Amino acid sequence: MKQDLSLLIQALDSSISGIILTDNQQPDNPIIYCNKSFERMTGYARHEIIGHNCRFLQKEDRNQKERLLLRKAVEDGAECVVEIRNYQKNGTLFWNELYMSPIKNEQGVVCYFIGVQNDITRRKKAEMELLHQQEIMESQIRQRTKSLKESEDYLSSIVQTVRESLVVLDPAFKVLSINDHFLKTFKVSKEETEGKLLYELGNGQWDIPKLKELLENILPTNNPVEEFEVEHDFPHIGKKLMLLNAHRIELEGQYKDRILIAIEDITDRREIERRKDDFLSIASHELKTPLTTIKGYVQIMQRLMPDSADDKFKDILRKTGIYVERLNSLIAELLDMSRIQTGNIELHKEEFDFDKAIHEAVENIQAATKTHRIIISGKATNNYAGDESHIVQVINNLLSNAVKYAPESNEVKVYLSRVSNFLKVAVTDAGMGIKIEDQKRIFDRFFRVGEIQQRFPGMGIGLYVCDQIIKNHGGTLWVESEPGKGSTFSFTLPLEERNTNER
Structure with missing residues (x-):
């Protein structure tokens, strides 16, 4: 039996079609298996796929009628074939031809769904090009010709006012043009730059190994290149930390074979960020000691307070x-963030009863809130090797947020499950929800949604720390939400190390 199963998995992994299995017995029909072709097709690694509903592949493109057909097929336990727009991890669109079929048990109950997926992007693209190629090309040529004639001076003036240094090179890396910002930033003149080899500018000041790596090795194979950091000590203007965006221009005619480089000087910004991190670290440590003393005095006063004390004083x-x-928790978050930024956060991995730890965390939060009922269901595992205190910190933060940001609701749901060789935890509230555009930044440091910032004060640290803790355990944390319909924060953690030849 084990040999047959191994052979079956090898056969599925050898398929050129992407294959997934979803568990219809669990809420939201999560993916429990994917083969290697599905990983290659989507650009996601297996640990980023397991536990998600298939809809995560549509990202913001949620209004496709095919999604309704798939939803109805799942509800009816029926087969379905659709052609749907999906998006790879890097945001690239691909057309997916999906064959979905139910898998039933002996009683005829649908337990699983199997999806066989083929990338038909080339076919769809060919169809569209055959229908529209001539019309689009003629229209583009007319518009482009008109635009170039009317806008050359206008675009030139825009380039000169951009607050970034812009350089245009020919294929041999000779400077064809530069803007005024470049001249001011690097203290050179047009006569010293235009027509000269980039590496020879300023008596060889621009002979920078990382710049050569970008232009000669990276750019030819990856167009465009974005946010490429280069640090260099210029003899006349000092050390600069630069953020480079480079793009090969591949138009016909006058502007054929050009290289455009945008250079942003982030030296001062990075120094400000470093000082800010240092300040937060020092301030957090300095505040911790007196706060601990204050906390101790308050506890002593509470223990020594006589029964006859005034009720107002007690309150x-x-x-x-x-x-x-609350202040102690905030300082703890600042310290965690500081350790993450400096790479000093330590994980103390030991085996512990995961389900028990989660239940205890829920009980503690429940004891502290009288406005919401926290419902926990499902099972993940009683034996997990990780940093228990950090995992509990994540649960506490997600539960606290679920209560805090859903004041009109009275219920929070926690669901534990095991999906393939991952455990999954989902925390669902019925709160105000989060917009799609804000979901992309919700785990960034110090980011707070505008409406939430107005109603609920805070620093935007908690979710950032949670995300880093889960990543340090090899897992993934994500959110699914709609404004006015609540949010579900979920994370998966690997239960065992996979072989190096498995993805």
């Missing part, structure tokens, strides 16, 4: 304890 002392604890 003031109780509220003081609450706010001290």
Whole structure:
């Protein structure tokens, strides 16, 4: 039986079609298996796929009628064939021809769905080009010719006012033109630059190994190149940290075979960020000691307070304890963020009962809130090797957010499951929800959604720390949400190391 299963998996991994299995017995029909062709087709690694619903491949493109056909097929337990627009991890569109079929048990109940997927992007592209090629090409040529004639001076003036240094090179890396910002930033003149080899500018100041690597090795194979960092000590203007965007222009005619480089000087910005991180680290450490003392005094006062004390005094002392604890949590988050930024965060991995730890965390949060009922269901594992305190910190943060940002609701759901060789935790609230454009940045440091910032004060650190903790455990944290319909924050963690020849 084991040999047959191994042979079956090898056969599926050898298929040129992408193949997935979803578990219809679990909420949201999560993916529990994918073969290697599916990974290659989508650009996602296996640990980023397992546990997700298939809709994550459509990203923001949610209004396709094919999605309704798929949803109805799942509800009816029926077969379905659709051609749908999907997006790779890097955002590239590809057309997917999906054959979906239900897998039923002996009682006729649909337990799983199998999806066989083929990338038909080339075919769709050919069809569209055959229908529209002549009309589009003629229209583009007319528009481009008119645009070039009317806009050359206008575009030139825009280039000169851009607050980045712009350089145009020929294929031999000779400077064809530069803007005024380049001249001011690097203290050169047009006579010293235009017509000269880039590497020879300023008596060889631009003979920079990383710049050569970008132009000669990376750009020819990866067009365009974005946010490429180059640090160099210029003899006359000092050390500069530059962010380069490079693009090969492959038009016909006058502008054929050009290389455009945009150079952003981020020296000052990076120094400000470093100082800010240093300040936060120092401030957090300095605040920790007196706060611990204050917390101790408050606890002593609470223990020594006589029964005859005034009720107002008791209430003031109780509220003081609450706010001290909130401040303590905030400082702890700042310290965690500081350790993450400096690479000093440490994981102490030991085996522990994962389900028990989650249940205890839920009980603690439940004891602290009277407005919401936290419902926990499902099972993941009773034996997981990880940093228990950090995992519990993630759960506490997700639950606290679910309660905080859903004040009109009275229920939070926590679902534990095991998906293939991953455990999955999902925390669902019925709160205000998050817009698609904000979901992309929700895990960034210090990012806060505008409406949330107005109603709920905070620093935007918690989700950033949670994301880093999950990543340090080899897992993935993500959010699915719609404005007005609540949010579900989910994460997966690998239960065992896969072989190096497996993805």
